Amino acid sequence: MNEHVTVRPTSEWTDQDGVVRRIRIPAPIAMLAELTHRCPLACPYCSNPLELEGVETELSTEEWISVFQQAASVGVLHLHLSGGEPAARRDLVELTAAAAKAGLYTNLITSGIGLTEKRITELSEAGLDHLQLSIQGATPELADKVGGYKGGYGRKIAVAEWTHAAGIPLTVNAVCHKQNMDQMGDMLDLAVRLGARRIEIATVQFHGWADRNRQALMPTREQFLKANAFVAEARKRLEGIIVIDYVGADHHASYPKACMGGWARTGLNITPSGKVLPCHAAETIPSLRFDNVRDKTLEAIWYEGEAFNAYRGDSWMPELCRSCDRKAIDFGGCRCQAMALTGDASATDPVCIRSPLRQLLSEQADADSLAEPPAFVYRGR
Amino acid sequence: MSEPVAVTVTGSTVAKLARGVRLREDPVRGLNVLLAPERALALDDIAVMIVNALDGERDLDAIASDFASKFDAPKDQILADVIAFVDEFSKRRMLELKS
Numbered sequence: 001m002n003e004h005v006t007v008r009p010t011s012e013w014t015d016q017d018g019v020v021r022r023i024r025i026p027a028p029i030a031m032l033a034e035l036t037h038r039c040p041l042a043c044p045y046c047s048n049p050l051e052l053e054g055v056e057t058e059l060s061t062e063e064w065i066s067v068f069q070q071a072a073s074v075g076v077l078h079l080h081l082s083g084g085e086p087a088a089r090r091d092l093v094e095l096t097a098a099a100a101k102a103g104l105y106t107n108l109i110t111s112g113i114g115l116t117e118k119r120i121t122e123l124s125e126a127g128l129d130h131l132q133l134s135i136q137g138a139t140p141e142l143a144d145k146v147g148g149y150k151g152g153y154g155r156k157i158a159v160a161e162w163t164h165a166a167g168i169p170l171t172v173n174a175v176c177h178k179q180n181m182d183q184m185g186d187m188l189d190l191a192v193r194l195g196a197r198r199i200e201i202a203t204v205q206f207h208g209w210a211d212r213n214r215q216a217l218m219p220t221r222e223q224f225l226k227a228n229a230f231v232a233e234a235r236k237r238l239e240g241i242i243v244i245d246y247v248g249a250d251h252h253a254s255y256p257k258a259c260m261g262g263w264a265r266t267g268l269n270i271t272p273s274g275k276v277l278p279c280h281a282a283e284t285i286p287s288l289r290f291d292n293v294r295d296k297t298l299e300a301i302w303y304e305g306e307a308f309n310a311y312r313g314d315s316w317m318p319e320l321c322r323s324c325d326r327k328a329i330d331f332g333g334c335r336c337q338a339m340a341l342t343g344d345a346s347a348t349d350p351v352c353i354r355s356p357l358r359q360l361l362s363e364q365a366d367a368d369s370l371a372e373p374p375a376f377v378y379r380g381r
Numbered sequence: 382m383s384e385p386v387a388v389t390v391t392g393s394t395v396a397k398l399a400r401g402v403r404l405r406e407d408p409v410r411g412l413n414v415l416l417a418p419e420r421a422l423a424l425d426d427i428a429v430m431i432v433n434a435l436d437g438e439r440d441l442d443a444i445a446s447d448f449a450s451k452f453d454a455p456k457d458q459i460l461a462d463v464i465a466f467v468d469e470f471s472k473r474r475m476l477e478l479k480s
Contacts (some may be wrong), residue, residue, distance in 0.1 A: 017467055027409050029421060075409035077421050103405065105416040130401045130418045171400030197399070197474040198418055240387030240472050245419065 009303050012311030025312065027075030028302055032082055032268040032280065033064065035095065039085040039315035040269050041109030042378035043136065045175060045210035045217055047280050048084060061091045063293065065098040066368055070298040079104040080132075084272070088297035090332060091376035093122045095103055100127030107132055109173070113152060120159070124166040130173040131163050132200070137141040138186030146180065147379045155226035160194040160224045171198040176227065177217035179373060184230055192242055201231065203248040207281045207336055212377045218368035224252040251365035254334025256349035263335060268302060268311065276301045278308055281336040285345045311335050316346050320354060392429040392445070392460055394480040397437030404432050404473045417475050431466050437478070441467060 002024055010022040037052040059067070068079060079099050087110055100104045107130045108123065133156060137143035140153040147153075163170050172191035175281075176184060184201065191199040203224075204210045205218050219227070231246045238244070250257050260279045262266055269277040274293040282288060288307040291300075302308060314322050314332075321332040332338075333349025341350045342357060350357040388394070398440070402417045413429045415422045424432065434444045445460035452459075459478070470476050 072407075073408070077407065077414060077416055079421070105403070105421075107418060129403070129416075131416070167400055167416065169399065197401075240474070243474050 005037040009309075009310070010262050012315040013313050014315075015324070023313065024035045025303055026072075026265060028196075028266060029076065029266050030078040031071045031076045032080045032197060032269045033081055033173075033257065034084060034269065034271050034280070035064070035086045036090045036307040037084040038088040039111065039380075040088075040149055041085070041111050041152065042317070042381050043146060043175070043209075044148075044376040044378055045177065045204040047208065047381035048274040048379065049204070049281075049283050050208055051177040052084075058089075059114050059270075059274045059293070061094060064091075064095050064272065067274075067293050068095075068099045068104060069102050070293075073103050074299045074302060077105055078107060080107045080109050082109040082225065082252040083112055087119070092339045093126050096123055097126035100129070102247075105129050110134070110159075111147070111152070113149065115159050115162070117165075118160045120166050124168050128168055128287070129318065130171065130261040132173050133160055133163070134173045134175065135187060135190065137180045138183040138190055140181065142180055146376075148381070157194070160196075162225050163326065163363060169198075169212050170194065170196045171200060172326050173202070174198045175202055175204055176219070177204045178219045178223065178239070178369060179216065181223045181227055182218050182226060185234075188234055188238075188242075188244070192238070198245065200247075201227075201244045201248040202245075202374055203227075205281075205337075206251065206332075207284060207340060209377070209379045211340065214364070215371040216334070216373040216376055218251065218365055218371075219249050220274070220369040221366065223246070223369075224249045230374075240366075250334075250351045251361060253351060255352045256330050256337070256351040258330045258348040259334035259337075262331035265312070265331075270307075276305065276307075279336065282307060285339050287345065295355075318348055320344065322349050390441070390464050390478065390480060391463070391480060392442035393440045393466065394463065394464075394478055395437060395440050396435045396467050396471070398435060398477045399475055401479045405409060405431065415475070417473070420473070420475075421463065428466065431463060435467070437477070437479075438441045439476050442478075 010024050012020055013023045036058055037048050096106055106128050108128055109132045111134050133335040135156060136146035142152040144150050174187045188199060207216060210217055222267055228248055235244050249363050264278045269280045275290045277290055287312060289306050291305045314327060317332050321327055333351055335345045338349050339345040348355045350361045404415050407414045412423045415424055441463050445456050445463050448459045449456035471478055
């Protein structure tokens, strides 16, 4: 691994007056490290791929530490230690310490299962900056049903209390869908009670496992509108107490999300075996080939990797997007969603009201949202 | 666990960065950045000076007096700016306040 990027590569961007400019590729800000795909939970909307990577393929402690050091030197500021369940890695404390030493802001994204009071204290001493704890509902019955793990809810409450006692700032992460959206207010109250400074209320994104559970998870249009109004009201009421980050159901919205802040513009994702992806779902695009940190430097992969350059700039965009006044806002939406719904990863995200497929998407979303929810297809089971 | 309460920021407020919020140099971009959960804010020189002055001991009034003498500028104006800054960052839950 001795290659260096000498000339900063650029991508093409066409201005509104039709002038093509070459713009420099920005350094990455955030990196999501999927330390493992092992997880005791089996959430039916898991963001891990349908084909999970086995423990025998996982990067070693030394390999992860090298990746963290490379990330820091290439410009990454935030490191998200994720999974699967990152606590399933026995070297989690050691990895956290190495990342903190490299200057990275370390955020542990966890279900809480596998963390003990002792381990949380050790993480705190290792320099963990922040902990993000998932909750699946506001009652043990619903939460444990969604997570597919009995006793999970009670354990999470204990983990939140230990985190608070250790002084580590806490974010509660509430993934919302048809079956728990009506508990949104209770989940927010729970987060405040647990001492969280921040809550992420994010509606399920329909890729991978979630796509297999569309009828069980797709919120209704009414739930979507109610959630939007609730969040707007709660943000005012709880200003200065808790920060609310919210991702609404894009299938009911008018414009697509600015997925990843634009392809390969701000962040990257490392799989347990070291594959480097522009987003966690990128492997659903069959035409892309992904580099591995075992073969190349992170810097070379970020600036020169085929998968990273595939959808940078706007030269890949269909005319509908390239000439659109919103292209610098949403970058044409989500490539993986375009792939899943149109079979073409460079198509306009069908969530966009300007997409010719939007009508079809709305009809499908409405039908799924109104269906009697079938039993969950749990991840990995 | 006690329920947190939103605080009104005044000249007698004492503030410091909350745990999990830190200021660092970003040599790759040549900036000073304030890092918090899911946030990275580029700070200009004045903002860096204010953040560095929030030591959890002096109140905002004392900090404004210090700046006023250093920069030969009207204290009331500086205090208003510092209060507005602290209020904004407090709403983002990036500061610990006492008053």
